Amino acid sequence: MKKIIPLEEGDYYLSPQGYRVFTEKYHLKRGYCCESGCKHCPYGFNKKTNTQK
Numbered sequence: 001m002k003k004i005i006p007l008e009e010g011d012y013y014l015s016p017q018g019y020r021v022f023t024e025k026y027h028l029k030r031g032y033c034c035e036s037g038c039k040h041c042p043y044g045f046n047k048k049t050n051t052q053k
Contacts, residue, residue, distance in 0.1 A: 005030055 011026035024040045027033075037047030044053030 005026075007026075010023060011029070012020045012022045015021050021039055024042045027038065027040065027042050033041060033043035033045050033052060035045055035047075035050075037045065045051070046053070
């Protein structure tokens with residue numbers, strides 16, 4: 001079961017379209033890559049090649 005991490009200031013921002021965009025800070029706090037191709041992925045996941053750097 002995955003641990004739920006409470007959101008804090010700086011964990012995300014809203015895109016112009018109104019979507020929640022998680023920051024690198026949040027991804028590092030979560031501690032793993034979800035392999036969804038997140039914009040600020042600190043783990044280097046590339047959705048096109050399905051690989052991590």
